[in-house]
Amino acid sequence: MESAFQFTNPALSGLEFWINKKFNSEKDTKIQIRMNMSxxxxxxxxxxxxxxxLDVEIGEKNDDIPFYIKAIEGANFRWNDELDDNMIEKLLNQNAPSLLLSYLRPIVAQVTSASKYGTYNIPFVNFTKPMN
Structure with a gap:
């Protein structure tokens, strides 16, 4: 049975990747890589x-973090009249970004795996809570 909430094929609309050349990977410190989403x-x-x-930024453009990546993934979503406004808001603000993140995850992993710092795997994200 088909869902009342459908989407078009998600597409990558932006990708930026920078290696921070002055980052010292020989330091024996734990690195906290910041991730922001909107x-x-x-x-x-x-x-x-x-x-x-879904706009995802990982890392920063500075010497304390190994890389910076920004990626934007989008899709058109549509629904039928049986869904109420409250449900539509949840689907668009929770389910849709979760689905888009699942398309971005392998892209980020592939791009970062080509760097000297290894693969970065985006963790699971709880879209039911405010992002900032």
Whole structure:
């Protein structure tokens, strides 16, 4: 049985990757790599459709962190009339970014695995809580 909430094929719309050349990987310190995410939801007026984009930033452009990566993944989501407004908001702000993150995860892993610092695997994210 098909879900009342559907999406188009997600697409990568932006990717930036920088190695911080002055990062000293020989220091014996534990590195905390910062990760920020934001979700943009653009609903179509008078239509059961919205563009959802997930923007992910990992690391920083400074000498204390090995790399910086920014990636944006998006898809169009649509739903039928049987879903109420509250459910649609949850689907667009929780389920949609979770799905988009699952498409970004292997991209980030592949790009970072090509660096001298090894693969970075994005952890699971709880989209039911505010991001910032």
């Amino acid at each position: 979700v943009k939801v653009a609903k179509e007026e008078n239509r059961n459709e919205a563009l959802v984009e």
